[in-house]
Amino acid sequence: MELKSITLRHIKMDLLYPFTTSVGTEYDKDIILVEALDKNGLSGWGESVSIVQPMYNEETVHTNWHIMNDFLIPLLVNEPIIHPDEVIKRFEFVRGNFNAKAAIEGAVWDLFAKQQNLPLAKALGGVKDKIEVGVSVGIQESESKLLQQIEGYLREGYKRIKVKIKPEWDIKILRSIRKQFPDIQLMADANCAYTLDDLDHLRHLDEFNLTMIEQPLAHDDIIDHAKLQAKLVTPICLDESIHSAEDARKAIELGSCKIINLKIGRVGGLTESKKIHDICEKHNIPLWCGGMLEAGIGRAHNIAITSLANFTFPGDTAPSSHYWKRDIIEPEVEMKDGYIVIPDKPGIGYEPNLQVIDELTINQKTIHF
Numbered sequence: 131m132e133l134k135s136i137t138l139r140h141i142k143m144d145l146l147y148p149f150t151t152s153v154g155t156e157y158d159k160d161i162i163l164v165e166a167l168d169k170n171g172l173s174g175w176g177e178s179v180s181i182v183q184p185m186y187n188e189e190t191v192h193t194n195w196h197i198m199n200d201f202l203i204p205l206l207v208n209e210p211i212i213h214p215d216e217v218i219k220r221f222e223f224v225r226g227n228f229n230a231k232a233a234i235e236g237a238v239w240d241l242f243a244k245q246q247n248l249p250l251a252k253a254l255g256g257v258k259d260k261i262e263v264g265v266s267v268g269i270q271e272s273e274s275k276l277l278q279q280i281e282g283y284l285r286e287g288y289k290r291i292k293v294k295i296k297p298e299w300d301i302k303i304l305r306s307i308r309k310q311f312p313d314i315q316l317m318a319d320a321n322c323a324y325t326l327d328d329l330d331h332l333r334h335l336d337e338f339n340l341t342m343i344e345q346p347l348a349h350d351d352i353i354d355h356a357k358l359q360a361k362l363v364t365p366i367c368l369d370e371s372i373h374s375a376e377d378a379r380k381a382i383e384l385g386s387c388k389i390i391n392l393k394i395g396r397v398g399g400l401t402e403s404k405k406i407h408d409i410c411e412k413h414n415i416p417l418w419c420g421g422m423l424e425a426g427i428g429r430a431h432n433i434a435i436t437s438l439a440n441f442t443f444p445g446d447t448a449p450s451s452h453y454w455k456r457d458i459i460e461p462e463v464e465m466k467d468g469y470i471v472i473p474d475k476p477g478i479g480y481e482p483n484l485q486v487i488d489e490l491t492i493n494q495k496t497i498h499f
């Protein structure tokens with residue numbers, strides 16, 4: 131697969147609604163898009179999930195721009211890529227920077243699938259033709275606003291509700307939700323807001339029949355999560371702690387979690403995502419696809435990876451209209467009765483809307499091979 135060029139675009143998009151978690155609030159998103167062009171004029175697209183502040187991980191759109199330009203893309207220039215699985219190996223010299231790596235690797239995977247005339251989902255080994263969709267509800271200004279939001283999302287057909295919790299916005303809130311919605315598929319994401327000192331408090335989570343509690347403890351921990359899981363009935367799901375198949379193996383061996391939230395960007399791309407999928411399938415650890423408020427390109431990649439067999443919980447893969455007034459792809463991602471149909475067109479299955487992307491672009495650069 132001979133690349134002719136890679137183009138980076140820094141775009142800025144306004145979110146329809148602010149999104150608040152235990153670590154902060156996002157009102158808009160700066161996004162780095164990656165376009166890999168081959169000699170026949172075919173393009174593959176990827177999207178970095180980094181934001182402008184290093185509050186979810188250590189990367190930002192600005193570190194992405196630097197690492198992609200100065201280190202990652204030069205590692206692809208000299209030798210043609212035979213298969214996308216090679217890309218993460220070429221990047222081994224660069225430590226971390228998984229969001230940046232995943233965005234470039236994703237563009238190469240999309241281009242590869244298009245060259246093979248295959249939907250990306252099929253190229254990854256996907257087996258589903260549609261996926262169940264969940265929604266992540268940010269922390270709201272009041273309990274009544276949160277209950278209203280949940281009511282609305284259930285009417286829209288979402289298969290699972292994920293609420294954000296933190297100290298002082300947790301047990302009471304979950305009790306109110308369960309009082310109004312006793313039977314819905316409900317989970318909570320703490321985004322690292324607790325410590326083992328909160329063990330007695332966290333045991334109250336077992337009152338609510340949650341499908342899981344996501345990342346209650348530190349972002350880089352699997353030891354304390356194992357101690358906590360031994361005391362909780364509610365399954366722990368790890369998000370921030372898992373950056374590779376090796377991390378997943380260790381967390382599974384220690385009993386740190388019973389479920390993993392897979393995010394393509396957090397683990398450095400689709401090749402590593404497939405490895406994590408396979409190791410979790412082998413150990414009966416179900417997966418679901420987390421979200422990072424992606425635009426349509428990143429959302430398309432999330433939909434494709436969710437087509438693999440061991441993604442058995444609804445993911446944070448809400449349709450375009452949940453996030454954006456206007457998305458950067460055509461058609462936009464749509465949901466029907468709580469499902470998204472996996473596109474059967476080549477590659478990611480959605481076309482980048484170049485007119486919208488150009489309007490949103492604040493900086494771009496093409497590296498010629």
Ligand SMILES: O=C(O)CCC(=O)C1=CC=C[C@@H](O)[C@@H]1C(=O)O
Nearest residue numbers: 151186266420421422423424446
């Ligand atoms: O993209 C979505 O709809 C889910 C967004 C979401 O829940 C998150 C986005 C970004 C960082 C995190 O705070 C949080 C998560 O942990 O999944």
Ligand SMILES: [Mg+2]
Nearest residue numbers: 319344345369
């Ligand atoms: Mg999370």
